[in-house]
Amino acid sequence: MNHRLGRHIVLIGMMGAGKTAIGSEIARRYGVNFTDSDAEIEAAAAMSISEIFERDGEEFFRRRETQILTRILAAPPSIVSTGGGAWMQPRNRDLIAEAGLSVWLNCDLETLWHRVRQRSTRPLLKTADxxxxxxxxxxxRYPVYQLADLNFPSRGGDSVEATATRLIEEIRAAYPDLLELK
Structure with missing residues (x-):
C-alpha cells in the first residue's frame, strides 16, 4: 500500500523547532520527497545561508527564498521545511496556501534555545545577546505563525519519531483527505 499526499505539507516555525528532522521522518513514512528550502537556497547559491546574509544581506536572501519556494511548490506534493523567516513574507504565505497545508511547529523559548545555542550557523543569532x-x-513571529493552517505544539522531550507520529495523527484528524492511500 503506497501513501500519496493530496498536497504539500509545509512545516513552518522558528530555527530549532525540528522542521527538518520531523519533516524528514514524515516524508520517509509517507514515501514522498522531503525538501528543506534553506538547503535548496544554499545549493543554488553554492554558499551557506550565513555567507549569503553576510555578502548580499537579508533582503536578497528573502527574494531568493521566495524563488526557491515557488519552484519547490510547483513540484508534486511533498514534505517541505522552510526557514524560520519564510512565513513572515506575505508572498510566501500565499504560495504555501495555494499549494499546501501549513503546519506551525510551535516551540517554547527554552526548548529552542537548548537546540540552537551551540550552533554557529544561525545568522540572526550572531548578536551580543x-x-x-x-x-x-x-x-x-509567533503572531504571524498563528496564521498557519495547523498549530502543532511541540513537546521538548519527545523523540523525533514520537513527534512525527503525533503530528501525522493530528494532520489525519484535521485533514482526512490530505493523505490518500493507493
Missing part, C-alpha cells in the same frame, strides 16, 4: 534575540524573534 543571542537568547534575547531569539526571544525578540519569537515575539515578532
Amino acid at each position: 543571542p537568547k534575547g534575540t531569539l526571544a525578540r524573534l519569537i515575539d515578532e
Whole structure:
C-alpha cells in the first residue's frame, strides 16, 4: 500500500523547532520527497545561508527564498521545511496556501534555545545577546505563525519519531483527505 499526499505539507516555525528532522521522518513514512528550502537556497547559491546574509544581506536572501519556494511548490506534493523567516513574507504565505497545508511547529523559548545555542550557523543569532534575540524573534513571529493552517505544539522531550507520529495523527484528524492511500 503506497501513501500519496493530496498536497504539500509545509512545516513552518522558528530555527530549532525540528522542521527538518520531523519533516524528514514524515516524508520517509509517507514515501514522498522531503525538501528543506534553506538547503535548496544554499545549493543554488553554492554558499551557506550565513555567507549569503553576510555578502548580499537579508533582503536578497528573502527574494531568493521566495524563488526557491515557488519552484519547490510547483513540484508534486511533498514534505517541505522552510526557514524560520519564510512565513513572515506575505508572498510566501500565499504560495504555501495555494499549494499546501501549513503546519506551525510551535516551540517554547527554552526548548529552542537548548537546540540552537551551540550552533554557529544561525545568522540572526550572531548578536551580543543571542537568547534575547531569539526571544525578540519569537515575539515578532509567533503572531504571524498563528496564521498557519495547523498549530502543532511541540513537546521538548519527545523523540523525533514520537513527534512525527503525533503530528501525522493530528494532520489525519484535521485533514482526512490530505493523505490518500493507493
